[in-house]
Each structure stands twice: as C-alpha cells, then as structure tokens.
Amino acid sequence: MEVEAMKNKLKVFRAMHDLTQEELADKIGVSRQTVIAIESDKYLPSLGLAFKIARLFKVKVEDIFTYEGGGNEN
Amino acid sequence: MYYIMFIMGRKKYKQLRVVVSFFVGAIVAVAVFNNSYLLSIAGVLTGMIFMILVRAKAKIRTDEREATIQEKAARMTYAIFAPTLGIAAFLLLLPSKGGLTVFSKGEWLYTESLGMVLAYLALFLIAIYAISYHFFNKKYGGGGNEE
Numbered sequence: 349m350e351v352e353a354m355k356n357k358l359k360v361f362r363a364m365h366d367l368t369q370e371e372l373a374d375k376i377g378v379s380r381q382t383v384i385a386i387e388s389d390k391y392l393p394s395l396g397l398a399f400k401i402a403r404l405f406k407v408k409v410e411d412i413f414t415y416e417g418g419g420n421e422n
Numbered sequence: 423m424y425y426i427m428f429i430m431g432r433k434k435y436k437q438l439r440v441v442v443s444f445f446v447g448a449i450v451a452v453a454v455f456n457n458s459y460l461l462s463i464a465g466v467l468t469g470m471i472f473m474i475l476v477r478a479k480a481k482i483r484t485d486e487r488e489a490t491i492q493e494k495a496a497r498m499t500y501a502i503f504a505p506t507l508g509i510a511a512f513l514l515l516l517p518s519k520g521g522l523t524v525f526s527k528g529e530w531l532y533t534e535s536l537g538m539v540l541a542y543l544a545l546f547l548i549a550i551y552a553i554s555y556h557f558f559n560k561k562y563g564g565g566g567n568e569e
Contacts, residue, residue, distance in 0.1 A: 378485050378486065378487065379485045379487070379488070381485075381487065382485055382486070382487040382488075385487055391487050391490075393486070394486050397486060
C-alpha cells in the first residue's frame with residue numbers, strides 16, 4: 349500500500365485536544381519526528397500505533413485515517 | 423539516581439548519549455596518546471555498559487519509524503555490500519586462475535589471498551542473511567503448514 353493513498357486528520361485532532369506534537373508523541377510513545385512524519389503523510393503508522401492514536405482521541409481509527417486509493421489492490 | 427533515571431525521557435537519554443560518547447572519545451584519545459590498549463578497551467566497555475544500564479532503566483523503546491528506517495537502511499546496505507564483495511572477490515581471484523600476465527611472478531598470490539578473504543566474507547554475509555531470514559520468517563508465522 350502506498351503512503352500517498354493514506355490521508356489522516358491527526359493535526360486536526362491534535363489541535364482539537366490542544367496538544368503539542370511533543371505531548372502527543374509522549375502520550376503515544378513515539379518520537380516527535382514520527383508525529384511530524386505522520387501528520388505530513390510521509391510515514392504510515394503501524395496498526396497498533398493507529399489504534400493507540402484513535403484510543404487517545406476516543407474516536408475510531410477510520411475517523412483519523414482514511415484510505416483514498418483504488419479498489420482491491422493486492 | 424534511580425529517580426533521575428525513571429523520569430528521564432527520550433530527549434534526556436539522547437543528551438546523555440552524546441555526553442557519554444564524548445567521554446568515551448576522550449578516554450580513547452588519552453589511551454592512544456599513552457599507547458594503552460587496556461585503557462581504550464576499558465573506556466569503551468564502561469561507556470557501553472553504562473548506556474545499556476541507562477537504556478534499560480529509562481525504558482527507552484525503539485520508535486517504530488526509526489525501526490522502519492533501520493530495516494530499509496540494512497536492506498540497502500546488504501543489497502549494495504553483498505554484490506560488491508562478491509564481484510571484488512571474483513575480480514581478485516580471476517588473474518590467478520586465468521593465467522593472466524598482468525601481475526609479475528608470484529605477485530598474484532597476494533590478490534588471490536585477498537580474493538579468498540573477500541569471497542569467504544561474502545559467503546559469511548549471505549549465510550547470516552539466510553539464517554536471520556529463516557529465523558524471522560518463523561517468528562512472524564511464515565513457513566508453517568497449519569491450516
């Protein structure tokens with residue numbers, strides 16, 4: 349799966365919860381660089397990290413991460 | 423001491439790593455000036471043990487993005503280094519087997535020795551890759567016959 353096909357609203361949710369990148373990084377146990385990379389769609393987080401983020405913001409994973417690619421690509 | 427380690431975050435850990443690196447570098451420099459192998463080995467080992475203990479106490483986990491970068495870097499290193507070693511070994515072994523007159527009498531012996539060393543290194547590298555691939559393949563559920 350290409351990184352470009354995935355979009356996320358992490359920056360929006362982070363702003364809604366009034367968190368800095370550093371604070372979010374500490375809460376989900378990653379580096380600030382990782383948060384920056386996810387927000388700018390340069391890095392696709394693992395399923396575990398995606399769930400951790402979703403749980404932190406009390407939303408579903410698909411509310412934050414959306415797949416904008418084609419149909420069934422295997 | 424334990425409290426400091428407990429509250430230490432990733433940032434503090436990185437700063438401490440830089441300080442320890444400078445410390446080890448300084449000890450090695452002093453050891454080189456004094457021609458003391460023992461001091462340099464002791465300095466490096468002390469630094470390594472200290473960092474392992476701090477890392478364990480501070481519970482520093484490897485960031486998944488860093489792990490991905492390391493995986494890709496390792497894959498690229500292997501993809502470049504293994505063929506380079508193999509080709510270099512082949513080229514160094516070629517004159518001795520092909521009867522080429524590029525080298526004067528007996529000189530090719532050195533290139534042949536170096537070629538053999540490189541060839542074994544290439545084999546060693548491929549063997550390590552194959553073993554670790556097999557290990558991780560099993561660890562992550564590959565190669566099983568379960569239905």
